[in-house]
Amino acid sequence: MMKSNVYAGNEDEIFLYVGEKYVIEQQEGVLATYTSENEEIAAMEEQVITGKSSGETYIVVNNNGVEKRLHIFVGDYKLCTGQEELMEFDLSSVMNAWNSSIRSSDTSVVSAVKQGHDKNEVSFLFNAVSTGMANITISSGSTVLESFAVVVQNHPLAYFERIEPTCSQKGSIAHYECLFCSKCFSDADGQECLDDISIDESEHEYAIVKMEAAACNKNGYAEYVCQNCQHEYTQLLKGGHEYETKVVKPDCVNQGYTEYTCKRCGDSFRNSYVDALGHNFKTVFYMNYNSVAKQSCAACGAVSYKMNIEGVMVNQSFYPRKWDADSSNHYVPLNEEWNVPIDLDAYGKKYITFTFPKSDVKKKRELYQGVWINTDYVYWYSY
Known part of the structure; x- marks a missing residue:
């Protein structure tokens, strides 16, 4: 390793390790001679000092009859x-x-x-x-x-000016750097050590030079090139559907579900079905001696009529749940034996038709008073 300093007549000590060479550069106009007092420790040849073995000695500098002694320290390390x-x-x-x-x-x-x-x-x-x-x-x-x-x-320091970073190379702040151990300092005396002098690279300035858009059935890509350093890369533009989600809540009679619609091509599908909630009927008022209850759904407002399951009271008389062909009052459960639609005859009068599945016998009876029909029962009476 070779070190060099400018001899200005004010450097009194020089530190070397065995085998190291030290070059003294004279200032312009200085004509000096150099002599080692112990060549076995520090040899002198022209302006080059070489550390030979560990120990201390002096180099005598003679500048036009003016002598100065440089203290030389030579170590193994x-x-x-x-x-x-x-x-x-x-x-x-x-x-x-x-x-x-x-x-x-x-x-x-x-x-x-x-x-x-x-x-x-x-x-x-x-x-x-x-x-x-x-x-x-x-x-x-x-x-x-x-x-x-x-x-x-002491650290032999050299001053380095600030180097601006580029997008491909780090920069460095202005600093002093030791020519021997490479430590960096913020001051010329080597007191304030700097752990890091680097400045991060600047951002690339990319521009798109080629592009193919993605679609629902294929990927696309975009090619970028930095306008400063020509660094380039390709970005994958992932294709496939881009679905937007809509959640439809269930109501009394309709299922709920989640609907997905692609905002690119309109493709859609549904999943996550939820069963209909069913009506939540609440009694509004009672009719016909409390034998019929009018009910309304609290959620959607649908109307239903609910009859007494065991029978009904008509004119203070109880009629059990049955079919009585001779009676003028009838109470029939729809879900047991009979299909009971409401028909209109040619004259526009209301009739009710009972179909007996076994005998296939049909009977008609004109209604003079009210008829109530729901999913469970039909009740009517006449005079």
């Missing part, structure tokens, strides 16, 4: 301030690796805590606190298992 890093170490060659512990020579620079182990792999969490260098020792009892140096630097 490098972190940025505020950074947390989980590291795993393979200690399979060591007995009782699970019983290992870790220690930092300077917890004000970096602290380390054991997180756990899996067989012979042990993990430790490192927390970079402030700039500097600390030696880390992993041991089991009195046995040192690992020893290395960790350097901690």
